[in-house]
Amino acid sequence: MSTFLPHFPATFIVTGDPLIYGAEVSIVLATVGILFVLTYFKKWRWLWREWLTTVDHKKISVMYLIAALLMFFRGGVDAMLMRTQLIRPNMSFLQAEHYNQIFTTHGTIMILFMAMPFIFAMFNIAVPLQIGARDVAFPYLNAVSFWLFFFAALLFNLSFVVGGSPDAGWVSYPPLAGLEFDRGPGENFYLLSLQITGIGSIATGINFMATILKMRAPGMTLMRMPLFSWSVLASSILIIFAFPALTVALALLLIDRLAGAHFFTMFQGGNPMMYINLFWIWGHPEVYIVILPAFGIFSEVVSTFSGKRIFGYSSMVASLMTISVISYVLWVHHFFTMGAGPGVNSFFAVATMCVGIPTGVKVFNWLFTMYRGRIRLTVPMLWAIAFIPIFAIGGATGVMLAAAPADYQYHNSFFLIAHFHQVLIGGTVFGMLAGMYYWWPKMFGYMLNERLGRWAFWLFNSGFYVTFFPQYLLGLMGMTRRMYTYPANMGWNTLNFISTMGAYVMGIGFIVLVMDVVYSIRFGERDVTGDPWNGRTLEWSLPSPAPHYNFARIPTVTSRDAWWTSKQERSRSDAPRKLEPLQPIHMPKSSGRPFIMSAIFFIGGFGLVFNWYALGFLALLGVLVSMLLRSLEYDTDYYVPVEEIEQTEAALGRA
Amino acid sequence: MTIAHGEFPVHGRSINHDAPLEYSLEEGALRIFGFWLFLATDLVLFACLFATYVVLHGAAAGGPTEAQLFDVPGFTAETLILLTSSFTGGLGTYAMHNGSRRGLITWMIITVLLGLSFIGLEVKEFVTYATHGAPLQRSAFLSAFFTLVGTHGCHVSLGILWMLSIIYQLARRGITPITARKVFIVGLYWHFLDIVWVFIFTVVYLNGVMS
Amino acid sequence: MSRPSTHASNTASGSLWMYIVGFVISIALTVGALWLVLARQFSTGTLLTVILLLAILQIGVQMFFFMHITDSPRPQFNLWILGLGMFFTFVVIAGSVWIMSFGAQGY
């Protein structure tokens, strides 16, 4: 063959496993189905105009949410497969190699392609509305972030059927992930897709920091800002300072693999441990990036459904900010066993334990907020309440792991697995689900069904305990993580069986959740007031869903819980409110370029996966040209005329 | 209003005549702020590359070492050129604040030329190393060296392209609040790269010839 | 709050002298560092500290004379973020060096 043609590896399309054949067939069918539906109902234009080119934070939020739920499903299927393999000793449901791929994709998807878009969905729907802004600071950049994430997720998932999945774990440590031991393209898929989504995440961090610091409504001082927005600020600080470390770790490993450098190889002076160091400089803050917004959601939910102001607002703010700084200096606790000296390990052990203090403060504040409140046990509130015991236990086991000498026992055992699922599921996932139920009416204009929601909650929550408690014990009994099967005489059989049963219950819980969504699309109760929960913050002052410009008049804020205050004032006096005259509203125009540019990223990433440098280079050129075109574009925004605002507001029943 | 200036802008084209031109639109101020945030992330990106270099720079693996490789006149010239370009870039901003489009464009072109000669010297340096037994693949030290210095070089190259595009826009549109904001931002970028280079000069080159 | 006008050439970003002074200092710092190293004035450790200090001064020069950090609208969140960024930069570099120095350290 001529050298001009790209080189196709023998395994370009993955073959040989019935599961994968099944997946390939279903992917093709689903694609054909989607194309058919779009064409049949003549929805292409609509798709392009309303979604693919939108820069509206509310629509971007919806797209993040859908993507997160889909990825939750894919990661969840991986989890079910793993637990099925471990249900009994010596199972041969999955081969070792396949098992490796599945735990790798499970971890990567859950953190990067489920948790991240889920928190971004919440950022996008709530922050601008809560702080009284018309959009985020940089709406175009916001669209770029989303599409980068989207195409990165596509690239990552493509590895399943094209080229083969990565299999070196979600942390992808060299030398295992280096070229000597892992020639396949799977690892490249991992590196490139994470790189692409990482760029998007950094942009989101910048965007929300600028939004929160610079775009608050008049009178909304920082200390009047809702706690969710504070938590987004804290999380964004961590994003912008931690993600570059991931960028560098991945880039260097990629240079090792593509260009034959020796950063992390075993030869020519390379040092694989430097990768581990860089990875966790990002990796530890990352777990706080995804937990802090959940804390914010719990604060909103607990205060709303207790009918009280949040207890200890200032200490909540202080603890968020402290956590965001401290959590940057803890990273070594993920590799105590690497062999750094006692000085290093002690410092990071103590620092790790310190982070428990601000976290504890928050837990007590939530409890005190509920104390003597008029509690309404809605679905969001259920998730919030259930979070507290789970997180307390997760925190406690975290402190156990943080004791460096003891960690030599726990490290990489199922004890660790149980710990981080406890905090990630009990914290982040519960938090995001609470947020989803809470803001769903704001996003879509109707409520999710409470009955099905309760079922989903109880299944998921009880399944959770059944799944992960046995894993603590298994860890203490010596079962290590990432083993694809185990001998029958270790005494692990019963606990593993129980754990798998719990996982199935969680799986059913997820299905019920999806049923709730599907059911509510048809039968969900419409939210006509815009304030279905009797909320306290500004997003509830708007109709559901909010018009594209959010606020016809930017509110002036005089206190914390601004919407609550203004409701109280209104109920006290009957005097008609004096409204300022409407002004034309300045809004950004839609643009197809974020989508196209991200697609070019995808193409370039795909090329580099297979070492097709020409394609990579072309894509780089394409990206530069897109950026240039953007820079030359001056006609990027427009004004919504007053008549149009009046009509929209009247149609929404607002004066 | 009694609120401090700039704290509560609203999306819109409100104009603040007291501020410098680049800050005069709310949106301009917002974008400049956003760019500061970007610089902060870029700072940490370089921090990680520096950390890698510092950890790996001793690992020459029997190949050429820093002291054998680095050439004092070469890197001194690169440094002086870049520092001068930072100055000429600054003069461009100065001309802009005085409303002189000719001055601004001239200084920007000079800055671009200086940037190009910096890149030229760097490419020459890289090629010399790579063809004299010191390519990136030779040792961990060289991998780290090329990547750190090369990342800076890529930033500078991007900066050059960016400035060219802005020069074109200035020629077409003159100095407006929007082009002024663009000039100011690319200036920030350029000065930032200068700072990074000073650390490359110190940590990589000076430290290298010292050892 | 009113802020001084910067259209004329009489403020931080305005004065030509500011740029020239900044340039001279920045060249002096660089040449000074180079001279110290070539002349081997101190022991290696001291020398490293001194040239690093000169580089840090250089940050100040660029920021103040060229990047006009004092110009940005109040409240100057950009300075907060920058300070935080520098702190994290320090943490990353010093931390990595410390962590990766094992082997050199007896235990």
Ligand code: HEM
């Ligand atoms: C009081 C709070 C916490 C403490 C003291 C703590 C401590 C630790 C320690 C010491 C480890 C490493 C153990 C080992 O590898 O042997 C660890 C692992 C982990 N933690 Fe935590 N943690 C806390 C909270 C959290 C939170 C809030 C999250 C996420 C939302 C989280 C997610 C994780 C993850 C994902 C891992 C393992 C990653 C892996 O090795 O694949 N932790 N934790």
Ligand SMILES: [Cu+2]
């Ligand atoms: Cu951690």
